[in-house]
Amino acid sequence: MTEHIEHIEVERQKPQVKHLWKVFWILLLITAVEFAIAFLISADNDFGKWLKISIFIILTFVKSFYIVGTFMHLKEEVKGLIWTVVLPVIFVIWFVAALVYFEGSYIGSVR
């Protein structure tokens, strides 16, 4: 890492923030949609309840793509770093899904 002292008066560059604010509005919109779904779709029947849950989970993952990809700049990193972060997360999700699917039935006999 090179360290250097900056004493030159650099002209203030213009901020490049348009796409950042765009992502903020996207996140806000998705959250608003989640709220709307929460109150508009009735959970009184099984289909409604699981529809809501699936939508919430999908939208939450969409939000995380934006936060991790743009806010944390992972999209702009080297492929190796991207996979270093993404692969373990995929494994965790698969891990949970597989456990719940294959072993999850025990939960009914806990109480």
Place this chain on the structure above:
Amino acid sequence: MSSHTSSTPDNLLWKGGIQPMKVGYGKLMMWIFLLSDTFTFSALLISYGLVRYSFPTFKDMNPGQSIKDFTFSPEWWPTPERVFEAVPFLHGLSLPLVFVGIMTFILIFSSVTMVLAVEAGHRMDKADVEKWMLWTILGGFTFLGSQAWEWSHFIHGTGGGGANLVYNEYGPPAFADFFFFITGFHGTHVLSGVVLNVLIFYNATNGVYQRRGHYDMVEKVGLYWHFVDLVWVFVFTFFYLV
């Protein structure tokens, strides 16, 4: 920081002396730490999901009734939107999930101001870094204060004796246990994130990073702050919405 002008041949990439992933050691280790923290919060949320599912729901114990007739009881897991329907200064009004929605907005907004601080750091714009970091710190403190209010309101309860680790007027004690544990763990992360932000803000104001030639430290605490926001997004979904 490292120059990206020359591309190292692949066989020399991992031989030392350069940055194989083109990021500094600190930033790489922050990512790895965030991965490990992801496992911690995943464990908490997964156990929450399983314990919650082990309890019957209101509809299971009262077949034929609609969700609208919901009441609290230790027999079944409560519906979060009935537990969290208070807003500060608006006593008595039933505003389900409104306050937690406001809290989510505050945290997401502070994430935006954080990434703007990082962007200002890329341009070596000290003034803008200070400005945006200050907004981020303010957002963090506001979120902490809001969470504190949620806790005190939850503990105090609405006439039924409140909720703590042993007794819960809203439903099974496990609900209160998980609420305190998960939001408590998250709140601790927010607190440590705010402390870090204050320290880095102090350094930035004193010109430490301007003299260093890069604002990488702002990026690193930025990563931590975004992670805290991300965890909240998941907690909010699985605890309050689902």
